[in-house]
Each structure stands twice: as C-alpha cells, then as structure tokens.
Amino acid sequence: MANSKFEYVKHFEQPDNLLPNTWVVVRIDGRGFTKFASKYAFEKPNDKRALELMNAAARAVMAELPDITIAYGVSDEYSFVFHKTCSLFERRSSKLVSTIVSTFTAYYVHLWSTYFPDTPISPPLPSFDGRAVCYPTVQNLRDYMSWRQVDCHINNLYNTTFWALIQLGGIDATEAEKTLKGTYSADKNELLFSKFGINYNNEPEMNKKGSVVFRDYELVEPGTHNTTIEADNLAEPVQQSKTQSENERKRRAKARIVVEHLDIIKDDFWDRRPWLLS
Ligand code: ATP
Ligand code: ATP
Ligand code: MG
Ligand code: MG
Ligand code: MG
Ligand code: MG
Ligand code: MG
Numbered sequence: 001m002a003n004s005k006f007e008y009v010k011h012f013e014q015p016d017n018l019l020p021n022t023w024v025v026v027r028i029d030g031r032g033f034t035k036f037a038s039k040y041a042f043e044k045p046n047d048k049r050a051l052e053l054m055n056a057a058a059r060a061v062m063a064e065l066p067d068i069t070i071a072y073g074v075s076d077e078y079s080f081v082f083h084k085t086c087s088l089f090e091r092r093s094s095k096l097v098s099t100i101v102s103t104f105t106a107y108y109v110h111l112w113s114t115y116f117p118d119t120p121i122s123p124p125l126p127s128f129d130g131r132a133v134c135y136p137t138v139q140n141l142r143d144y145m146s147w148r149q150v151d152c153h154i155n156n157l158y159n160t161t162f163w164a165l166i167q168l169g170g171i172d173a174t175e176a177e178k179t180l181k182g183t184y185s186a187d188k189n190e191l192l193f194s195k196f197g198i199n200y201n202n203e204p205e206m207n208k209k210g211s212v213v214f215r216d217y218e219l220v221e222p223g224t225h226n227t228t229i230e231a232d233n234l235a236e237p238v239q240q241s242k243t244q245s246e247n248e249r250k251r252r253a254k255a256r257i258v259v260e261h262l263d264i265i266k267d268d269f270w271d272r273r274p275w276l277l278s
Contacts, residue, residue, distance in 0.1 A: 016093040022134035023084050023141040024091070026100045030076030031127045037076075040119055044167070045159035046207045053115040054078060055211050055259045057107040062213055062257050064103055070276055072145055072264065074152040074210035076128075078104065081141065093132045101130040138277050146265040152210040154185075160203060161188040164196050205261035212262055212269075215255040219272045248275075 018024055030036065042050050051073075058078050062068050067086040072079045080100055082088070089095035105128050112121045135141040158180065165176040180188070192198040200208075262269050270277060 018091040018093050018096075018132060019134045019136070020091065021084050022136045023138075024082040024086065024096065024132055024134055025079050025141070025144055026082070026097050026130055026132045027077060027079045028101055028104055028128040028130040031129055033076035033126075036126055040116065045156070045163045046204070048204075048206070049115040051206055051211070053108060053111055055213065056111050056115070057104050058211075058213050059257050059259060060107040060111075061100060061103050062215075065100070069214070071213040072148055072210060073213070074148065075155070077148075079145070079148055081145075097130040097132050101128050104128060141277070142264075142270065149210055149264055153208060156203070156207050157185060157188050157200060160198075160200065160207070161192055164192060164198060168196050209261045209263060211259050212264055213257060213259050214273070214276065216258045217255050217273065217275060220274055221272075 037044075037047070037050070040050075054073050054076070058071050058073055058080075061078075061080065062071060065080075065088070067082050067088045069081045069083045071081065082096065089099070105126065108126055108128075109121060133144075135144055162173075162176050162180060165171050165179055166173060169176075171179070179191075183191070189200050192200055264270075
C-alpha cells in the first residue's frame with residue numbers, strides 16, 4: 001500500500017542480489033593512487049608505511065564484517081572474499097560493495113596518522129572504487145586469488161628492476177622502460193643481480209607476495225583433514241552437528257585477525273586451513 005503519491009519511485013530500484021551459493025569477491029582499488037603516491041612522496045616502488053596502512057584498514061574491515069573469510073591485498077587494491085553461504089544484505093551487490101568501500105576508506109583516513117605521523121592528510125582525500133564478482137567453485141576462487149598474487153609478483157619484479165635502474169643506475173624513466181622492453185623474468189633477475197648485486201629472492205616478502213588477511217585458527221597438519229571432510233560429507237546432517245558447526249563458526253569469527261605474506265597459489269596454505277573454504 002502506497003503511503004504517498006511519491007512512493008512509486010521505489011519501483012525504479014533494480015534488484016542486484018548476487019547469485020546464491022557462490023563465493024563473492026569484492027575488490028577495491030585506490031582512485032588515482034599514482035598521483036596520491038607522488039603527493040605523499042611514497043617510496044618507490046614499495047612504500048612500507050602505505051602498504052601497512054592498507055593492511056591495517058583491511059584488518060579493520062574484516063573485524064567489522066565477520067562474513068568475510070579472507071582478504072588479499074597488493075599495491076592500492078584489496079580483495080575481500082565473502083563465504084558462499086553469506087546472506088548479509090540479502091547478498092545485494094551495491095550494499096556489500098558500498099559498505100566495504102566506505103568502511104575501508106574511513107579506516108584508511110582514520111589510521112593515516114599512525115603510519116604517516118609527520119605528514120598530515122589533506123584534500124583531495126583518498127577514495128576507492130569497488131566491484132563484486134561471483135565465483136561458483138572453490139577452484140574458480142583459488143584461481144582468482146592466484147591471479148592477483150601472480151600479478152603482484154610480475155608487477156613487483158618489473159617495478160623493482162625499473163626503480164633500481166633509475167635510483168641506482170642513474171638513468172631516466174624512458175631509458176629504464178626501453179631497457180626492460182621485451183625482457184623475461186629471468187632477464188630481470190639477472191639484471192638486478194649483475195648490475196646492482198640485488199638478489200630478488202631477498203626482497204621483502206610483503207612486496208613479493210602481497211598480504212593475506214585471515215582469522216588465525218588452529219592449523220591442520222597436511223594430510224590429516226581429508227578423512228574428516230569425507231566423513232562429514234557422508235554423515236547425516238543431524239540437528240546437534242548444525243549447532244556444533246554454528247558454535248564453531250562463531251569461535252572462528254572471534255579468532256585473532258592476522259596479516260601474513262604467504263604463497264596462496266600452492267595447495268599448502270589452503271590444506272592447512274581447511275575451514276577457510278569449507
Ligand atoms: P586508477 O584510479 O585507475 O586505479 P591508479 O593511479 O590508482 O589509477 P593503479 O593501477 O591502481 O592506478 O596503480 C596504483 C598506483 O599507486 C601505482 O602507480 C603504484 O605504484 C602506486 N602505489 C600504490 N601503493 C604504493 C606503495 N605502497 N608504494 C608506492 N607506490 C604505490
Ligand atoms: P540500516 O543499516 O539498515 O540502514 P539504520 O539503523 O541505519 O539501519 P535507517 O533506516 O538508515 O536505519 O535509519 C537511520 C537511523 O539513524 C534512524 O534511527 C534515525 O533516527 C537515525 N538518525 C540518522 N540521522 C540522525 C540525526 N541527524 N539525528 C538523530 N537520529 C538520526
Ligand atoms: Mg582502478
Ligand atoms: Mg588505483
Ligand atoms: Mg591498483
Ligand atoms: Mg537511512
Ligand atoms: Mg542506515
């Protein structure tokens with residue numbers, strides 16, 4: 001029943017509920033951070049303070065939204081993964097994306113002075129865009145995470161070599177770009193080592209691997225969890241086990257949120273934390 005003659009406008013709203021039973025990834029990215037980084041003189045190619053600020057904001061987002069299972073960040077972007085059973089905001093895309101973007105941005109600005117104590121932040125203030133994508137299978141989700149981490153690796157190797165040529169080699173950006181054109185990973189590793197004595201393997205893990213944010217929970221020894229999962233699948237879903245799993249879920253939601261720089265492409269990370277994708 002309409003309360004006023006104006007209420008019909010409500011029907012112009014389009015539904016945007018995301019496909020049920022799929023993993024929802026919300027990826028946010030800093031708007032114009034090339035300029036932002038130069039305004040605040042971020043160290044090139046990786047300003048540690050800026051990366052740690054991104055990580056701290058992501059941690060805060062995860063603390064406020066227990067439905068987020070895991071997050072992965074690199075440069076000015078962060079991907080937040082909602083569990084496939086998540087029903088927050090009836091899975092409405094605009095609600096999920098806008099809540100993540102505004103919560104993240106608010107904390108980024110709030111925590112700025114902790115990471116940049118000598119540089120007050122001033123307009124134009126940082127902002128982030130965001131999008132939500134559904135992944136139907138665990139394999140698709142893992143491939144998404146692998147895609148971002150491979151991207152991190154490729155960009156970081158390129159940027160590390162590019163900035164070494166400029167900062168240590170004394171050449172300009174145009175020349176550095178020309179030097180790197182058509183080179184493979186092996187060439188860049190070799191160039192870094194032979195010209196500048198830099199072993200890429202010894203670069204900080206945060207720069208090479210990006211940052212993974214998740215709830216710290218007891219690790220499972222590789223090879224021990226598979227039988228448990230199979231047994232669970234065979235068992236009848238009785239009421240008690242539902243309560244147990246609900247309690248388990250709450251216990252996990254309360255666990256400490258950690259930021260680590262691990263390989264999320266190989267199976268090991270996931271095998272040891274089966275609750276992330278179960
Ligand atoms: P857009 O608005 O399209 O995203 P952008 O300028 O933000 O434009 P990106 O592709 O997102 O472009 O690239 C991020 C930029 O921010 C890069 O130039 C990157 O070097 C810089 N940047 C982000 N984080 C850091 C950091 N921790 N240290 C140094 N530079 C950084
Ligand atoms: P949701 O997350 O679903 O939006 P909500 O609690 O924010 O939940 P709204 O329907 O958005 O619910 O209502 C906004 C609430 O904030 C109302 O309770 C309203 O009275 C309160 N509120 C907003 N602005 C003011 C204000 N300036 N002064 C007093 N109360 C306010
Ligand atoms: Mg962008
Ligand atoms: Mg950006
Ligand atoms: Mg980016
Ligand atoms: Mg309101
Ligand atoms: Mg409201």
